Amino acid sequence: MLELYHWEPNIFFLKPLVALAEKGTSYSASYFDPTKFEQFGAQFPANAESALQLEREGPVLVSDDAIITGSFFLLEYIAEALPGPALLPTDPYERYRAHAWGQTIALSLASPVTTLGCARHLAPLLRSRPAQPLRTQIAAIEPLERRAAWMALLEGDEASAVVAAHAQLPGPVGRIEAALESSPWLTGSQYSIADIDAFAMLSPLPELAPSLVSASASPHIMAFLQRMHSRPAVRTALALSRTGRPAEAFVPGPEASRWG
Amino acid sequence: MPAMVTLYHWEPNANSGKPMLALAEKGVEYQSHYLDLLRFDQHQPEYLRINPDGTIPAMVHGDRVLTESTPMMEYIDEAFPGPPLRPSDPRERWRMRWWMRFFDAYFAPSLSMIGWSIFIGPAARQRDPAELQAAIERIPLESRRIAWRKALYNQFSEQELTESRRRVLFATGVLEEHLSRHTYICGDSYSLGDVNGFNLGYALPLSQPDRCNDQKTPHIMEWLRKIYERPATRATWAKGRTQMASRVKILERSGAAQRDSGNA
Numbered sequence: 320m321l322e323l324y325h326w327e328p329n330i331f332f333l334k335p336l337v338a339l340a341e342k343g344t345s346y347s348a349s350y351f352d353p354t355k356f357e358q359f360g361a362q363f364p365a366n367a368e369s370a371l372q373l374e375r376e377g378p379v380l381v382s383d384d385a386i387i388t389g390s391f392f393l394l395e396y397i398a399e400a401l402p403g404p405a406l407l408p409t410d411p412y413e414r415y416r417a418h419a420w421g422q423t424i425a426l427s428l429a430s431p432v433t434t435l436g437c438a439r440h441l442a443p444l445l446r447s448r449p450a451q452p453l454r455t456q457i458a459a460i461e462p463l464e465r466r467a468a469w470m471a472l473l474e475g476d477e478a479s480a481v482v483a484a485h486a487q488l489p490g491p492v493g494r495i496e497a498a499l500e501s502s503p504w505l506t507g508s509q510y511s512i513a514d515i516d517a518f519a520m521l522s523p524l525p526e527l528a529p530s531l532v533s534a535s536a537s538p539h540i541m542a543f544l545q546r547m548h549s550r551p552a553v554r555t556a557l558a559l560s561r562t563g564r565p566a567e568a569f570v571p572g573p574e575a576s577r578w579g
Numbered sequence: 580m581p582a583m584v585t586l587y588h589w590e591p592n593a594n595s596g597k598p599m600l601a602l603a604e605k606g607v608e609y610q611s612h613y614l615d616l617l618r619f620d621q622h623q624p625e626y627l628r629i630n631p632d633g634t635i636p637a638m639v640h641g642d643r644v645l646t647e648s649t650p651m652m653e654y655i656d657e658a659f660p661g662p663p664l665r666p667s668d669p670r671e672r673w674r675m676r677w678w679m680r681f682f683d684a685y686f687a688p689s690l691s692m693i694g695w696s697i698f699i700g701p702a703a704r705q706r707d708p709a710e711l712q713a714a715i716e717r718i719p720l721e722s723r724r725i726a727w728r729k730a731l732y733n734q735f736s737e738q739e740l741t742e743s744r745r746r747v748l749f750a751t752g753v754l755e756e757h758l759s760r761h762t763y764i765c766g767d768s769y770s771l772g773d774v775n776g777f778n779l780g781y782a783l784p785l786s787q788p789d790r791c792n793d794q795k796t797p798h799i800m801e802w803l804r805k806i807y808e809r810p811a812t813r814a815t816w817a818k819g820r821t822q823m824a825s826r827v828k829i830l831e832r833s834g835a836a837q838r839d840s841g842n843a
Contacts, residue, residue, distance in 0.1 A: 422650060
């Protein structure tokens, strides 16, 4: 029995929705609204590891008694555990590249993308709500790391965070652009979970960082996004939106490296 | 003839130690290229031809170059015969990856921030300032340049160091709790999660004696000692050239004597 807890098909939540559609897997879906803190409710599946949420917020996959978190780890799990079309290359070196892309995207792209998306979409949404009940809700969040990420949206220095995020983007975006220049998919000739991962984190950038991700600045990324949009599994996933505006659905992501 | 393996590495410690220990567990012979991290060998042109990012370790297998240490370990397990180092149950494999990310992205940066501020930064600052400056300017990745500058000139704020100490204490507690219920990271089977964790934590009883010891964290201590007793671990740490790797001796079962001399 497979249960996916997800929100709008955007960023972290989009990934397992695409992968499960690629696999043709049937699963039970539970839609939740993380901006209303439903993921901290008593009914929400949690254990010591899932509560830490190394990515801060994101989808949760429950497989029998296992609670699986971390959006790229969900992709690896779906690719390895479920029947259906292969979503990892067969060659060990290309598989290495898929895992390495997942790590690069998680550690260097996810943070600036979510910082920019939260500043543009989530922070104004939170500020439109009555301040005191919101602060009480956030103050009750455990663990501290996740609480701090939400509190930073209310109290943090948003302008500096946005400047820092823009400075962090060119590295990982440049790497992806270079890789897609020489092959249609990130690990080579075979479509894989690395492409699903990259698609989910790059999709917001034409809006959030148009000087970096556009037809003139990164033509291979733009063509890649088009290729992804033409996949039936991507259309299936995007059609699961309930708000009709999935591109505005952001949650806090991993913190930027504390080393600089 | 099988393709040759060449590993560019520093001490058996942190990222360099991960593929060293994984290769040893698999029984894979490799050509070893030792790079002195503190002399910035990894930013010299001959190494940048192998890995333009100038990070270590790097592994070359035939014509394939691998530069990310954690995915590199998964490759080592997959590409070579020998005992499996990853659980076959996908849920346990997820657990292994979760813990490796917890070690790599949460625990290690805090631990190394403390270590650098106390040991490595002061040692590096003994060098000629102009030479040090030039060495930093040669670092290819801007993010690494910023990190090295911070480390070498001790630009960590007291607030950052306090937060790192809090995280080390918290992460140590999470690990102790996990190991009180499981022999290894993935239950009963030794895996890359343990290889990763050992590289991070083998010196904890020496560097964090108040947080990691037989009274406060008996399960971490037992786990580290058990891993240290493995022949592959012995062989790998024997490749160390500096005081850093010899810290592992704190894990000898008759460790009390070493602990005393280590603190002296």
